Amino acid sequence: MKVLITGGAGFLGRRLARKLLQLGKLKNAKGVEEKIDSLVLFDVVPADGFSDPRVTVVTGDIADPQALSRVVDAQTVSIFHLAAVVSSQAEADFDLGMRINIDAARLLFETCRRLGHCPKVLFTSSVAVYGGDLPAVVQDETALNPQSSYGIEKAIAELLLSEYSRKGFIDGRCLRLPTISVRPGKPNKAASSFASGIIREPLNNEETVCPVTADTRLWLLSPRQAVENLVFAHDLGAEAFVQNRVLNLPGVSVSVGEMVETLGRISGQAAVSKIRWESDPVVQRIIGSWPGSWDMKRAHALGFKGDKDFDSIVHAYIADDLVARRCSEI
């Protein structure tokens, strides 16, 4: 089977790619395991570090119909659509956010529709679709009320995915991700970049800035569990998504203060002292509009799994990324 990952050069795309190559197979539309013959990693920059003969790396603009038609064809059975402009960047560059987060998603769904074979499309949405006056724990029935360009764009893409699925054009499955932490690599233009930075940088003996207050509550998921859940969602039978194409993934609710306490407990006060607290009202406003927790009943009933607690999240980063980074430096 042929599988496409958009945003394939991103940290989640590459991690998912490694997972798929390691598994070597996925369930097809009939629920039967099938070998992955071809894995296309599509992004605006090349996905590096893959020597596996099953991998094809393609670069291009995902909002360009011609570029997209080069990577989606009648053999493309499954698509993981991870390409996105992140939150602070979408807020700063309105047109770019609309183009990638809405138009490219619609173009992808439309490309699938034209091909007519109803591929599985796994899509990642975000906590950012919620906002405004939220209950302590967001429910499946809680109205979306995004307060950022990124949130609006993800909410619209969710609706498009649901509609293209209802029409039978795609088999769309959307996972609303908690904020991903601890993300490896460098800081990015996500408003939530600090949610990884305040752990990652101190663990690597680097200084970092925390732009929000210690009582700011976050809803977190490790990259490891995000990838596990993407594969799990892909392999579920279509009946799991008939009533609702969008699923809130499990997360861990933790305040920024508690995150820093965990860091201190695991790595000591020297690590904690690497954090400079410097409030950024734009980031605080965006992050403060996101829910600190949502109900996990549906996700758990379907078999999705979150992290045990924030300690587990930090330990997952140390095992999955920090060790690899240290080794690569030797």
Next chain:
Amino acid sequence: MKVLITGGAGFLGRRLARKLLQLGKLKNAKGVEEKIDSLVLFDVVPADGFSDPRVTVVTGDIADPQALSRVVDAQTVSIFHLAAVVSSQAEADFDLGMRINIDAARLLFETCRRLGHCPKVLFTSSVAVYGGDLPAVVQDETALNPQSSYGIEKAIAELLLSEYSRKGFIDGRCLRLPTISVRPGKPNKAASSFASGIIREPLNNEETVCPVTADTRLWLLSPRQAVENLVFAHDLGAEAFVQNRVLNLPGVSVSVGEMVETLGRISGQAAVSKIRWESDPVVQRIIGSWPGSWDMKRAHALGFKGDKDFDSIVHAYIADDLVARRCSEI
């Protein structure tokens, strides 16, 4: 001041136009009443019946940037965006619905953005944005869960209007309309067309078909109150829409059986006998997914008014449309 009505040839557009011409003024962005010098009625077919010198009738395709740039300019202070592909038509012609209900709305907002003077944009959405398992009375906090192309498209246009408003590109105000009844004129391709037809046709001594069961519950508003509320929403201060750009208008909750009882009470059993009950599963599915009632607290607090009951709705039709129709036939 220059005012634009898109969908200006539709029954609601024409009725709103007559109301605006009669009022002669609207409040501008500063809350000061200003004379309406120019009223542009834009639609795919000409809005007929207007000899007032303030009126300009323009025909064109609202999803065409050039056509739109002919009717929206730097002098356009207020826009009532009523143009839409109705529910059954949007369900039958997916591309047309997407083009008019999403793309044209976005193009309109984008045109306003490029002009840079932040006009008021009044937009009408629908009960159809709700669906699935709904509470007995839908609340402002109830999640949108549209089950039709029309509903998805209106939900997406709402999100776009909110975002363009948050960004300061437009002063958008969206009214979610109950099903409009009793609509004058001929049946149309709205799934809810029967909600007018089962009253209008019998009152005009014509046969009609009711495609849904008698226990189907509808949420109704008369054309008279719809127009009153559009003007009222336009003239409210911007602070009314800061927290939420979308407002659920008041309605009357009534079953189709109760509607027919009202018809009998007002016009006798001969009128009732004009209704043939012939179920249509497509219409029943679409209409059955819409809420039969929603909470009116916010609308009432802001001063919006619905109809007293379904009897008042029928009497409004008789006074506003039936008499005029009879007179035109003499």
